[in-house]
Amino acid sequence: MPRPAACLFDLDGLLLDTEPCHGEAWRQAALHFGLSLRDGQLLQLRGRRRVDCVTQVQRWIREAGHPVPTAEALLALQQPVARRLLPHAPAMPGARRLVEQCRELDVPMAMVTSSSRASMDLKVAPHGWLESIALRILGDDPALLSGKPAPDPFLLACRRLGVAAAGCWAFEDSPAGARSAVAAGCLVHVLAPEGVGPSAYPAQVRWLRALTEVRLERNESCGEPISTGG
Numbered sequence: 001m002p003r004p005a006a007c008l009f010d011l012d013g014l015l016l017d018t019e020p021c022h023g024e025a026w027r028q029a030a031l032h033f034g035l036s037l038r039d040g041q042l043l044q045l046r047g048r049r050r051v052d053c054v055t056q057v058q059r060w061i062r063e064a065g066h067p068v069p070t071a072e073a074l075l076a077l078q079q080p081v082a083r084r085l086l087p088h089a090p091a092m093p094g095a096r097r098l099v100e101q102c103r104e105l106d107v108p109m110a111m112v113t114s115s116s117r118a119s120m121d122l123k124v125a126p127h128g129w130l131e132s133i134a135l136r137i138l139g140d141d142p143a144l145l146s147g148k149p150a151p152d153p154f155l156l157a158c159r160r161l162g163v164a165a166a167g168c169w170a171f172e173d174s175p176a177g178a179r180s181a182v183a184a185g186c187l188v189h190v191l192a193p194e195g196v197g198p199s200a201y202p203a204q205v206r207w208l209r210a211l212t213e214v215r216l217e218r219n220e221s222c223g224e225p226i227s228t229g230g
């Protein structure tokens with residue numbers, strides 16, 4: 001497999017194990033309004049911007065026959081739980097090594113996340129190793145018209161890095177994120193959540209059981225292939 005022009009990393013559930021925190025926050029907020037969120041519904045919320053999650057949860061509450069809360073009312077319950085849990089989220093296994101290898105091999109990197117600036121800051125603060133990913137496409141970037149699953153976030157990352165999407169490797173865990181990266185034209189590696197099968201994802205993706213399976217090679221003139229172990 002040729003060396004990527006750049007590696008584009010999702011944040012939640014890919015670099016950091018934050019999805020249980022987000023899931024718990026949405027579960028508690030929805031339950032307050034009479035809706036018990038199922039695992040499949042939480043999977044649909046993965047990878048999407050806060051504004052899009054709010055709209056989706058409101059729709060489910062309406063469909064369940066309950067009075068629909070405002071976005072503010074939902075977030076007033078969801079946000080404190082998320083803010084309490086997120087700073088404690090650990091790295092996903094192999095994430096730090098993979099990012100360090102990209103840096104060592106001069107493979108350009110970007111973080112492509114639906115998180116807002118404030119939320120991203122909260123999550124990455126304990127993880128200094130993420131500072132080597134300088135370019136960060138955030139869910140509240142003013143240049144972004146649509147969030148994942150639209151291709152816009154990955155296309156914006158490629159434009160700012162000055163690379164073609166077709167040469168980039170995207171790393172995603174969510175169906176929405178994988179659809180976004182496939183639509184942008186990237187080669188997409190999916191680190192699927194436990195117990196989730198391929199049916200929720202585009203057919204074109206490559207499956208990873210762990211980030212330690214990723215192999216990056218030095219430029220041909222630079223010598224031996226490098227593996228991430230595993």
Ligand SMILES: [Mg+2]
Nearest residue numbers: 010012013047
């Ligand atoms: Mg994700």
